Amino acid sequence: MFSKKVVYVGEVPIGGNNPLSIQSMTNTDTLDTERTIKQIINLSNAGADIVRVSVRTLDDIPSFKEICKNSTVPIVADIHFDYRVAIEAIKSGAAKVRINPGNIGESWKVKEVVKAAKEYNIPIRVGANSGSIKKEFENNSMVRYQALAESALQEVRIIEALGFEDIVISIKSSDAKENFLANKYISEKVPYPLHIGITEAGIYEDALILSSAGLGTLLLNNIGDTMRISIAGDPIQEVIVAKKLLTLLGFKKGSRIIACPTCARTEINVEELAKKVKEWTKGIDKDINIAVMGCVVNGPGESKHADIGIAGTKTGGAIFINGKIIKTVPKNMLEITFKEYIKNIINS
Numbered sequence: 629m630f631s632k633k634v635v636y637v638g639e640v641p642i643g644g645n646n647p648l649s650i651q652s653m654t655n656t657d658t659l660d661t662e663r664t665i666k667q668i669i670n671l672s673n674a675g676a677d678i679v680r681v682s683v684r685t686l687d688d689i690p691s692f693k694e695i696c697k698n699s700t701v702p703i704v705a706d707i708h709f710d711y712r713v714a715i716e717a718i719k720s721g722a723a724k725v726r727i728n729p730g731n732i733g734e735s736w737k738v739k740e741v742v743k744a745a746k747e748y749n750i751p752i753r754v755g756a757n758s759g760s761i762k763k764e765f766e767n768n769s770m771v772r773y774q775a776l777a778e779s780a781l782q783e784v785r786i787i788e789a790l791g792f793e794d795i796v797i798s799i800k801s802s803d804a805k806e807n808f809l810a811n812k813y814i815s816e817k818v819p820y821p822l823h824i825g826i827t828e829a830g831i832y833e834d835a836l837i838l839s840s841a842g843l844g845t846l847l848l849n850n851i852g853d854t855m856r857i858s859i860a861g862d863p864i865q866e867v868i869v870a871k872k873l874l875t876l877l878g879f880k881k882g883s884r885i886i887a888c889p890t891c892a893r894t895e896i897n898v899e900e901l902a903k904k905v906k907e908w909t910k911g912i913d914k915d916i917n918i919a920v921m922g923c924v925v926n927g928p929g930e931s932k933h934a935d936i937g938i939a940g941t942k943t944g945g946a947i948f949i950n951g952k953i954i955k956t957v958p959k960n961m962l963e964i965t966f967k968e969y970i971k972n973i974i975n976s
C-alpha cells in the first residue's frame with residue numbers, strides 16, 4: 629500500500645497503491661494434503677488474500693504441489709535451512725518463497741534459490757525477527773530496533789547482490805514499539821514492500837490488542853503493504869481480526885458500528901442492538917457507519933458522522949440520518965424499522 633515498489637504474489641499485487649493484502653498461515657500438517665487444502669479454502673473464504681504453508685523437508689514436496697494446485701489463493705512456501713526444499717517448492721507452484729539467506733548457508737545455495745525464483749518469476753520474502761538479530765549488530769552500540777532492521781537489511785543486500793529485486797521484507801518483533809521503529813527505519817532505506825506483523829503476539833485477546841496497537845501505528849504512519857496478525861490457535865481468527873482492523877482504520881470497505889458506552893440516561897439495550905446490526909451488516913462490501921446510541925440527549929450529536937443511527941427514547945427510538953432525526957418509532961417497531969432503513973442504505 630505504501631512502498632515504492634510493487635511485487636506480485638500470484639495475482640495479488642503487494643505495494644504501491646494496491647490495497648493491503650491479508651495473510652495467514654496454515655497450522656495443519658503439510659503432509660495432510662486434504663486438511664491443509666480445506667484450511668486454505670476456509671481462510672480464503674474468511675478473507676485471506678495469501679496463505680503461507682511450511683515446507684519442512686523434501687518429503688513435504690508432493691503434498692505441497694497438490695496444495696498449490698488446489699488452492700484458491702496464492703501460496704507462500706515457508707522454508708528454513710535446506711535450499712533444495714526452496715527450489716522444489718518453487719518448481720511445485722509456490723507464488724512466493726520465504727527464506728532466510730542466513731540459515732540457508734553457503735552463498736552458492738542462496739544463489740541457486742534466487743536463480744529458481746527468477747526463472748519462475750516469483751518474489752522472495754526475507755527479513756528478521758527479534759529472535760534472529762545478528763550477533764554483529766547485537767554486540768555493537770546499535771539500539772535494538774536498529775540492530776533488528778540492519779539484520780533484515782543484510783538479508784536484503786545478499787539477495788540484491790544476486791541481481792534480484794522482487795523482494796518483500798518482513799521485520800517482526802513481539803515488542804510493538806521496537807516493531808514500529810524497526811519497520812519505520814527500513815521503510816526509509818529501501819523501496820520494497822513490507823510484510824508487517826507482531827510476532828508471537830499471544831493468545832486471542834492479547835494478540836488482538838497488541839497487534840491492533842502495533843500494526844495500527846504502522847499503518848497510520850503509512851508503513852506496511854501486506855499483513856498478518858499472529859494469534860495462537862485457529863488461523864481463521866487471524867483473518868477475521870485483520871479484516872476488522874483494516875475496516876475500522878478505513879483501509880478496507882465494510883461496516884463500522886458506532887455505539888455509545890451507555891450511562892444512566894440509556895433508554896434501549898445498546899449492546900444487544902449493536903450486536904444485531906453487526907450481524908445484519910456482516911461481510912458487506914460497502915463503507916457504512918451505523919450508530920446505536922442510548923438516548924436522544926447526546927445520541928444524534930455524538931454520532932453526527934454516521935450514515936444512519938438510532939437513539940433510544942422513553943417510548944422507543946429515533947432514527948436519524950447525518951445527525952437529523954427523520955423518524956420516531958415505538959419500542960415494538962424499533963428493530964424492524966431500523967433494519968429496513970439500514971438495508972435501504974446498503975442497497976442504494
Ligand code: SF4
Binds near residue numbers: 891930
Ligand atoms: S448517548 Fe446518551 S445514553 Fe449513551 S452514553 Fe451518551 S448520554 Fe449516555
